[in-house]
Amino acid sequence: MKSKNNLPEYDLIVVGGGPAGLAAAYGAWQDGLRKILIIERDAELGGILNQCIHNGFGLHYFKEDLTGPEYAQRFIKMLGSTGAEVFLDAMVLEIIVDKDPPGHKNPPYIEVHATSKATGYTVLQAKSVVLAMGCRERARGAVGIAGTRPAGVLTAGAAQRYVNIEGYMVGRRAVILGSGDVGLIMARRMTLEGAKVLACVEIMPKPGGLARNVVQCLNDYDIPLYLSHTVTEIRGNKRVEQVVVSQVDENRRAIPGGEIVFDCDTLLLSVGLIPENELAGAAGIELDGKNIETSVPGVFACGNTLHVHDLVDNVTAEALRAGAAAAAYAANIGEKV
Numbered sequence: 001m002k003s004k005n006n007l008p009e010y011d012l013i014v015v016g017g018g019p020a021g022l023a024a025a026y027g028a029w030q031d032g033l034r035k036i037l038i039i040e041r042d043a044e045l046g047g048i049l050n051q052c053i054h055n056g057f058g059l060h061y062f063k064e065d066l067t068g069p070e071y072a073q074r075f076i077k078m079l080g081s082t083g084a085e086v087f088l089d090a091m092v093l094e095i096i097v098d099k100d101p102p103g104h105k106n107p108p109y110i111e112v113h114a115t116s117k118a119t120g121y122t123v124l125q126a127k128s129v130v131l132a133m134g135c136r137e138r139a140r141g142a143v144g145i146a147g148t149r150p151a152g153v154l155t156a157g158a159a160q161r162y163v164n165i166e167g168y169m170v171g172r173r174a175v176i177l178g179s180g181d182v183g184l185i186m187a188r189r190m191t192l193e194g195a196k197v198l199a200c201v202e203i204m205p206k207p208g209g210l211a212r213n214v215v216q217c218l219n220d221y222d223i224p225l226y227l228s229h230t231v232t233e234i235r236g237n238k239r240v241e242q243v244v245v246s247q248v249d250e251n252r253r254a255i256p257g258g259e260i261v262f263d264c265d266t267l268l269l270s271v272g273l274i275p276e277n278e279l280a281g282a283a284g285i286e287l288d289g290k291n292i293e294t295s296v297p298g299v300f301a302c303g304n305t306l307h308v309h310d311l312v313d314n315v316t317a318e319a320l321r322a323g324a325a326a327a328a329y330a331a332n333i334g335e336k337v
Helices: 018-031 047-051 070-079 156-166 181-192 211-221 278-282 312-331
Strands: 008-013 036-039 085-086 092-099 109-116 119-131 135-137 153-155 173-177 196-202 225-227 231-236 240-247 260-263 265-269 273-274 299-300
Touching: 008 018, 008 109, 008 312, 018 036, 018 047, 018 070, 018 119, 018 312, 047 070, 047 156, 070 312, 092 278, 119 312, 135 156, 153 156, 153 225, 156 181, 156 231, 173 181, 181 196, 181 211, 181 265, 196 231, 196 260, 240 265, 299 312
Parallel strands: 008 036, 008 119, 036 085, 119 299, 153 265, 173 196, 173 265, 196 225
Antiparallel strands: 092 109, 109 119, 135 273, 231 240, 240 260
């Protein structure tokens, strides 16, 4: 179907096909929308869940203990029972909001610009948009660790993808900086794959991840957790050879003396997540971190692009609300844009 501007038109375009995007699209369909499109940059739906092969998902929403891929597949199957369209291997480059489109009574006019190898540059038009791009990891540059720049320094999420999806072992002797859930889970995963995890190092005086992950991923495998410590130096030429760990004071400054040197070939960073909302910022769309509504009518946000969640079940609940809100908006704006 074409709009008045001869662009492909949708009631709702969902940016991101992870747990938030899947639930938002399904929620909108359940609330009556029929022209729905999900745009996902990966080759398949599911997002980060596809690499989270451990269990612990779905306890709240499905009342079952599922792995990440199982949880994703439940929603992929549910979405498959609808008529929602999916655009894979596609990257959204820009969202343009014309708040006073000529010839239209009901602003805003929303264009979604995307590109893919299969279709090239594509411009789509939507009555409503749900932003569900997830989040990204902080990398080494964000924490300012001194030392050389050898191979073997990865974010925990990147290592998780290499091990669980690509089938590559990222190292044999590892130190993990940060006790977020992904770092804790990778401590266990690396151990199960035959690596020696020497330590998990946390700059704060308490762990950052869920208590169950501290117990199941560190304590059960005798992996020491150093609280109020951080990595202060990375040593190595072509590959990581050592990392230096220092205790920190209440201001998170390294305390001289008493440094611990670990001989290792890998450093995994689990030092926080950043909501992926550059698209919104470039379009002048303001997110407040809590409300699924944005500063632009018809544009909604949910999941980790809005704020980082501990549980995917909570992402689902929020995304279903966002999908319902988008459906209500699109159904009531009157004349089609």
